[in-house]
Amino acid sequence: MSSFLKDLKEDVNSVFDRDPAARTFFEIITTYPGVHALIFHRFSHALYKSDLKWLARVLSNIVRWYTGIEIHPGAKIGRRFFIDHGTGIVIGETAEIGDDVTLYHGVTLGGTTWSKGKRHPTLENNVVIGAGAKVLGPITIKTGGRVGSNAVVTKDVPQGATVVGVPGRVIEKATLDKNDQRAKTAEKMGFDAYGVAQDAPDPVATAINCMLDHIHVMDEKMERMCKALKAMDAELDDIQIPKLGDLEIQTESSHHEVDLSEIDADQNTAKDTTENP
Template sequence: MLQRLREDIHCVFERDPAARNSFEVLTTYPGLHAVLMHRLSHRLWQARLFWLARLLSNIARLFTGIEIHPGADIGRRFFIDHGMGVVIGETAVVGDDCTLYHGVTLGGTSWQKGKRHPTLGRDVVVGAGAKVLGPIEIGAGARIGSNAVVVKPVPAGCTVIGVPGRVIERPADAASRRRADTAKRIGFDAYGATRDVPDPVANAINRMLDHIHVLDQRVETLSRTLEEHGLTRHFEHLDDLDNCEMESATEQHSV
């Protein structure tokens, strides 16, 4: 029991730079309090003392703002940062070394009995406000970005963002994995975000530019071919467009 408590306190120092000493962590971290109280309520649940287990779970929610059903299976070194609004359902399974931020829901999508909540593998990070719904599996080492809604399984080592959640980063080659491991030793990627997560708007613009570049090359080839056959004169590219501007909506209204 004491060993588990030491592990829980030590993992806070690994993942929260604001933690200063063990006494502060033990007395002021609601995520730690919720996990400790869940362990007791889970034992009561396994002993079929269902009402007492639910009562203790509700007391924990009252004091921490974190709701963990006593039937949920929680692994070792589980860290809930900030914690307010976290909900973990009855049949959820959380592996070792996982991290959840505030507003996370590990919920169900069915009223049927049986397995209806997600299973998180080892070392999964779920960012603030994310919703992981249904009896799906989240692979070991996966990262789920803030406010994502995940309703499909996530392979190990992937990063998921968006509504609905979509994989934007997959496990790469051995060199990339080594770099990721080194980055993990240097610092922790909080809120389920990675340093290489692309801006979706910039990514869309870059794809459009790549497409325009390909089209420009094809038009250039077509133009020269037509000129060689005497069908038309080769035309040059458009002039520099840097000086071309569109009138903004604000300027239009001010006229």
Template sequence: MFERLREDIQSVFHRDPAARNAFEVLTCYPGMHAIWLHRLGHALWVRDFKWLARLVSNFGRWMTGIEIHPGATIGRRFFIDHGMGIVIGETAEIGDDVTLYQGVTLGGTSWNKGKRHPTLENGVVVGAGAKVLGPFTVGAGAKIGSNAVVTKEVPPGATAVGIPGRIIVKTEDSEVEAKRKAMAEKIGFDAYGVSGDMPDPVARAIGQMLDHLQAVDERLEGMCGALTNLGSDYCGKELPALPEEDFVELTQGEAKPADAKQAAQGDTQPH
């Protein structure tokens, strides 16, 4: 028991830089209190003291604002940060080293008995306000973005965002990424806008556009090569340049000059 307690406290230090000492964690972290009360309630539940287990669970909800059904199965080093508003259903299964933030729901989409809540494998992180609903698996090391609503399986190591939840690609094949960067530089765009370090749906869409432009460019080069072999000088003409002053951004309804890098990235800051 004391080993598990020490393990829980250390998991807080690993994942919360605001934690200062063990006494503070023991007395001031409702996520820890909810987990410890759940262990008591779960032990009663599996021994068929159902009402008493629910009473302990309800007491934990009243004390911490975190509702964990005593039937839920939770692994080691589970960490709940802030915690208020978390709901974990009866048939939910949570692996080791999982992290949940406030407002998370691990819920069901059916009133039928049986498995109806999600399974979170080891190392999963679920952001604030996210809803994971249904009897599917979130793979090891996966991340669920804040306020996402996820109703389908998430592969290991993937990131799911949005409503409904969709998988975003965090890293791209190095060869594909190199081609995209070359094309972006060729047309005056900064490759940062399509970097694999930014797993954003808009960046992904821009990346696909660059893939298409790359394919068109290669096809045109092939056609020019064929025309040159036939004696035509059509492809000897230079392509029009892309001067930086041609790139503009709209600010409060007025156009003003912007460099090519800004045009590529887009200004997402409020004016």
């Protein structure tokens, strides 16, 4: 009993650590389906190991109806496991989950074969799986691995790596650096970096990424040119480039005010001339 209470306390504390919306212990115990699913999984897993497999499956099936989270009683789950939202999560029989793992809604830890034996993924410690991701087969997500939303992963993920896309592929450090560069360029311009999302399939986002890359290269080229001119003792004033949001865009209509009453008078004069030639 003391072990159960210790696990429960750790599970609740993990919610406080990873969900800013959590307010009180009572709220978490009574309203978080991820916590409910985990509590009952510990019971069903104990029944499963005690060879009461049918009863374990019945309990897990009832919890699935109640929470929308399907965890096979045979799955092995470590400490401080956190399920955020939870609806649509499926965890297979031979799945193994380490400590401090986080899953978001719609995640599937599934198999790719009907053969007996190990056929579901292993998640080591501190792994995060994004919403809608599918991790399939007897693969291993190493410690600190990250899987992006809606990714489909069928191969091992190295330690600390991030995987995105369909099929899942590891994002190289150069790609991460490029996205940081785009974010900095967008911030410098005063631009809300809509297109900075990595590997975005949206053609508009792709076009914006290309523009940000081009602007970054132009900035670097201009800086080199200024340094070269200064090295030749050229006198250059340091000009602070304002953000785009600070610039006032003036249209031509703002420079030419038109009196609408004069237009109406001209139209009436023309009408009278037409009717009384």
